[in-house]
Amino acid sequence: MLNIIFREILRLIQPVGLAWATLLILAILLWRMKRRGFAVLAAIMFVMITLVGSTCLPGSLLRRLERPWAGVKIADLTACDVVVVLGGGIEPSRHEVGSMHFTGSGDRIIMGLELMRIGKAPVIAFGGSEMDVGGRKIVEADLAKEWLESWHLPSVGEVISLGANENTRQEGEKVARLAKERGWHRVLLVTSASHMERAVAVFHKLGVETVPVPCNFLTGAEAEPPLFRVTVPGGDGFDKLKVWIHEMVGWFVYKRRGWV
Numbered sequence: 001m002l003n004i005i006f007r008e009i010l011r012l013i014q015p016v017g018l019a020w021a022t023l024l025i026l027a028i029l030l031w032r033m034k035r036r037g038f039a040v041l042a043a044i045m046f047v048m049i050t051l052v053g054s055t056c057l058p059g060s061l062l063r064r065l066e067r068p069w070a071g072v073k074i075a076d077l078t079a080c081d082v083v084v085v086l087g088g089g090i091e092p093s094r095h096e097v098g099s100m101h102f103t104g105s106g107d108r109i110i111m112g113l114e115l116m117r118i119g120k121a122p123v124i125a126f127g128g129s130e131m132d133v134g135g136r137k138i139v140e141a142d143l144a145k146e147w148l149e150s151w152h153l154p155s156v157g158e159v160i161s162l163g164a165n166e167n168t169r170q171e172g173e174k175v176a177r178l179a180k181e182r183g184w185h186r187v188l189l190v191t192s193a194s195h196m197e198r199a200v201a202v203f204h205k206l207g208v209e210t211v212p213v214p215c216n217f218l219t220g221a222e223a224e225p226p227l228f229r230v231t232v233p234g235g236d237g238f239d240k241l242k243v244w245i246h247e248m249v250g251w252f253v254y255k256r257r258g259w260v
Contacts, residue, residue: 020050089128090128129164
C-alpha cells in the first residue's frame, strides 16, 4: 500500500501530474471568483489530461494498429533475399559506444540482427535519416553499418546502408532499385508494429514483395485492459497518443501523395 501511495505522489510531482493538479485547483478557484469561462476552460483541459494520462484510451487506439501484427513467430518465417530494417532505431551520440544511442524504436536493430542470426537472409540493409551533430552530418544507416561490421559476426553477411532518407517512401524506393539490380524477389521488412501497415503499403505500391516482421510493441496487443484506472496521470498515455497521431497523419499524407 505504501508503495502505491509513494508511486502516486511521485507521479503527482512530475510534469503531467503537476499540470493536472494545478488545472484542477485553478478551475475551482476561478469558479469561486465567478470567472466561469476561464474555469470551464481549465476544467476541460483537466479532463483531457485525465483521459489521456489516466485511462487506457491512448493504448486502445494504438492497440488497433499493433494487434494485426501480434503473434508473428520469426522462426517460422520464410527465408528471403534481404532483411530491411527501417530507420528510427538509433541516433548519433558523442558519448556512447559506437557513437550511437538506441532510441525507443531500437528493437528494430535487434530484430534485424536476430533474423540474420537464424539465417533468414544473407544481406541486411539499414534505412534511416540524416542528423546534424555539432555541425557534422551523420547518417543513421551508416552508423548502423559501421557498428555492425566492426563486430565481425559470422552470421552477418553483407551489410548495406540505404543512405540518408526523409521518410519510408524514400527507403522503399532505394530498396526497390536494389531489388531490380540484384534480382531480389522478397524482403523481410522490419519496423515497429504501429508503423507496419503503412510501411507494407508503401513497399507494395513500389512493387516490392514483403514479409512483415513487427517489433517494438508499445501495448499488450492481444489484451484489452480496463478503460479507466484510478491514478494520477502520467506521460505514458501521451507517448502512445503521439505515436498513434503520427501514424494517422502519416497515412493521410501518404494517401494524398499516392504512396499507399
